[in-house]
Amino acid sequence: MLFNSAEFLVFFPIVFAIYWSIRQVRIQNVFLLIASYVFYGWWDPRFLSLVVFSSLVDYACGIGILNTNDDRRKRAILTLSLITNLGLLGLFKYYGFFASELALQAGRLGVHIHPVTLHVVLPVGISFYTFQTLSYTIDVYKGNMRPTRDLISFLTYVAFFPQLVAGPIERATSLLPQITKRRRFTFDGAVSGVEQVLWGFFKKIVIADNCAHFVDMAFSSDRIIEAHGMVLIVGAVLFAFQIYGDFSGYSDIAIGVSRMLGIELMTNFSYPYFSRSIGEFWRRWHISLSTWFRDYLYIPLGGSRGTSGQAIRNIFVIFLVSGFWHGANKTFIAWGAYHAFLFLPLYLLGHNRNDLQIIGSDGHISVRDMLRLMVTFVLVCIGWVLFRADNLHQAYSYLLGVFTHYGEHYSFDLRLFQMRNQISLGVLGVMILILLAIEWTNRRRDNTLHFKWYFGGHRLLQFAILMVILFYGEFNQTEFIYFHF
Amino acid sequence: MDKDMTRFLLWVAKAALVIFIAFVALSWVGYRRPGLFVGLGYPKVWLNVVERIRAAEKDQVADTLFIGDSVSGQLMPLDHRHVLTSNGSVYAIGQYLLTKRAIAHFKGLKVVLFMSVPNVIGHKFERRNTLDNFVKPFLSDEDLEWADSTLTDKLDSTPSLYWYVLPPMKFLPISERNLENGVYKRPDELSEWAIHWLVELKRLCASNSVRLILASPPVGTAAMEKYNGWAHIREQVAGTELEGLFEPYFRSIATYPDDELEDAVHWKQDFVERKRPEMIARMLAPFK
Incomplete structure (x- = not known):
């Protein structure tokens, strides 16, 4: 179900x-x-x-x-x-x-x-x-x-x-x-559960499922050949939001539903796209899997103890296994290896345990932090191309297209992505901005929508989100991506 | 029941009431003023069809009404005034309803140009997207007043469809409901349903002294060959009230290479941009 x-x-x-x-x-x-x-x-x-x-x-x-x-x-x-x-x-x-x-x-x-x-x-x-x-x-x-x-x-x-x-x-x-x-049933717990479920549905039905139409088009082999590099970039960025909305949306719904039954589940996503390094990203993305591999694979293998060579081996093992866990395809292994290569310099420089608090938690956000955040997001998006592609050849063509498909031979028309019965790219962009704005302002909370504004303003926002779900949601019962993993 | 549970249930009930009222109110606004919602990016195709209905209800001076399927929409995109091309799943009955409204509201209307490719013009009610393209946009109290047994029989076979008379039901996130109770028609055939409403459309225009032109946008070469120039439809209309309407229709069918098709019937948009004047001229040549 x-x-x-x-x-x-x-x-x-x-x-x-x-x-x-x-x-x-x-x-x-x-x-x-x-x-x-x-x-x-x-x-x-x-x-x-x-x-x-x-x-x-x-x-x-x-x-x-x-x-x-x-x-x-x-x-x-x-x-x-x-x-x-x-x-x-x-x-x-x-x-x-x-x-x-x-x-x-x-x-x-x-x-x-x-x-x-x-x-x-x-x-x-x-x-x-x-x-x-x-x-x-x-x-x-x-x-x-x-x-x-x-x-x-x-x-x-x-x-x-x-x-x-x-x-x-x-x-x-x-x-x-x-x-x-x-x-024990508590009013606050149940309401908090409803709020988390609401946010999960917004991420899944409004963000992920609407992104899916565009992403499927961008990653179709015919389209990759003829699309302009900018169009491919848009496709990769939208996939970043699709997979985040899909999976973290599922987690939010699961946590919210569970809380309504009086049972607390662990936080699985903690605003991963606000990370300033790959190390921080992996502390915020699919936390229950990362910590599982840390505790039952990385540490038993010796973790960071032992020689540098052993530690590097352990890092590669955990990233490769983590990639392969997602599916029986070389693309997932490549995705794991890619992240291992990104993580390795941080480890060698001793920076892998930096950025333990969410950005701006001390009330100060520097330009450097924002630049690091953007660079990390770009690196993660490149990884998502490997993750989303059907095979390594397609991933290569896509990434090559991102860097080389410029000029009038290539189709820049973003309407190519538009199909009947879907929200436009512009409206989808606004939805993603709403997602980012709400998550940014609440990034210190586990439950994004669990806050209070004066004069019931928070309820008004929640009500608006519900209306957006009803009017802009994609209700064709698309499966969650992680069902397949 | 413990205090917290009572409080929670009351909270849910209050929230549900507010949501219900707001949803109903917004739905009524959206149904009467579809442009507001479409302008805000409301994605569902059925509200775009309502836009055409509202445009046909607007008092204006126009000597020609353009209606038709989505291929005709590629040639003549919607202008919210008198070019009200939509899609094949509104069926001949939907085109009849648009025409009926336009006749009542367009001053000086002389011609109705109905454009549809032959694979689409004969569609049955049972298409998968009937709910979105016909039921939601067209079913209203007003439309049920004139409905004859061809429509009510179909609705009676799925009585829950009557709920879609209410605007909030139209906005509920239910679409693509499977109404395929019957066998899907052959692409080179006019269904009885289509024949009935084409005859009604012809009579409606004739009784209001409006000329009805039935024309076909271009089709792919392969389809033309495969269906032998739609010989089966020619046989179906021969000797019927529709023969005079279809005789120039078949002459209006132009063909272009299949390479330029985006799917079975739609043309690649850049091809249409290049060839539009020529395509329109070839389609309308028999009517000059």
Whole structure:
């Protein structure tokens, strides 16, 4: 089920009403689990079995680790969890990629292999819930938390519907205790949740989905050949806002919906386009994934300890794996490598831990900061071309076009992007400016729209945003991009 | 129920009421003054069709009304006065309704030039974008007064469509609703629905002493060959009340290379810019 669907509009009020009318936490959790499975199964009930399987394996692994003092046995149980979860990911997400790559490379050596392809659909959210269950077992193994014996709570932790399919990837240390204990409804919490959901919908339905039309045109191979460099630049910038609106919008809706149910999820995006360096960008973009890789991959590999060579290796590993996590395509690996190369100089100069506070948090914004912010945004946009392109060749053509497609041979007409039934590029530009203005003024808050102005001015703004969503929103129920990752 | 929940539900109810009132009010304004919304970048195509309806309702002096599909709109773009080209999914019935309004409001109207390519002119009601292009813009209390059974039968088959008489319903973010209950018509065929409303349009013009010209914007060479010069439509209209209308229509069809087409029927815009006078001249040659 999509958040931006009529089904969810009916589903959530029913869930909300029944959920809060149940007093006993255990029954409340049973209900939440059923609701979560309905939410997920709405897309394809067959893949529910994978969610249940992954949950049961890690639940059993947690108990298994608790019940033994033998380190070798504990390690074997952890290995079982790793093989199960990464095996599921490998099978459903990466098998086809590796099989066809193997055949391709063998073909270059003159050996012809016909790879066995599975033709399986990628189960929605598999990258998210497998990482979530995996983190539980690793935390139990490392002694960071006590495993739970409450099966219902554990299943609910994995399947909790607001964040099941596209995160934030929650740690058991944070989410599980909230599920096992009784939740309390508060007026302020619920209103804050509504505000965050509203902002999420604005980002998804108004910004991301309207950008998508233009971006799809810009990245079509025919268009790349004939488009003027400026048109390609516009396409790349719009994709930056599309992916931000889409993914951070999803996170906002998930966090808001969850808060209305009395459960706090972690912040997943913290105004990443206001970053002054790539290091800061990665502290603000998809935080739940970045911190996951930091805690479960980078630090176990040695992090920045050891020799410079080892540290550099670790940086590349984390960026490449992070890129590959997004999908079985060389473009994602290239995107990860690109960011590793951008991050490396910061690390070598010891600047990777600078800019820990949001820009202007001390009340002062320098010209240098603004220039750094713009340069960072440009670098991120170049990376997005790699991320969005269908293949490396297309990415190369696009980037080449950005730098060389100037002159009258190339079409500069931005109306080329315009299709019937869509908002114009100008109106979309105004919407993006509204997004940036509101986020800029509220960049010190986790929940962008949660503030008060005199005489109820904040409610007027929220009301205006709702009207903009209704009148300018794209309501064709487009999927969230990160569903595919 | 605890105090916070009661307070929250009241807050939601109050907010919903304010939103409802504002939405209804804005919808009425938008429906009566579509230019305001379109000017602010309202993206939905149905309100552009309402703009044509409002233009046809404006008292003015004009001897010719130009109506037609989106290909004709490429040749003669909307001028908000008497060039009211729209798109194929308003159907012949939509063109009839525009003409009916124009006849009532245009002083000195002598000619109605209806331009539509042959693949589009015979469309049925069941097209996917019927909701946006016909139901939302045209369905109003006023239009239901004259509706005959050909329309009401179709509406009765999906009774929820009657809700779209209300302007706020038109503005709800629902579009592209699938109304394809029937089989999609052949591209070289006039549906019964189209035939009925073309006859009505002809009679409406005749009874008001207005000349109705039916012409076709250019088509691609391949389509002309594929459908054998639309021989099937020729057969359909032969010996009917529409024969006289269609005889020059077929002569008005000019062809250009398929390379210049952007999709199945629309021309690349830069090609139209270069060839517009020639295209119009060839289309209107049989009527001189």
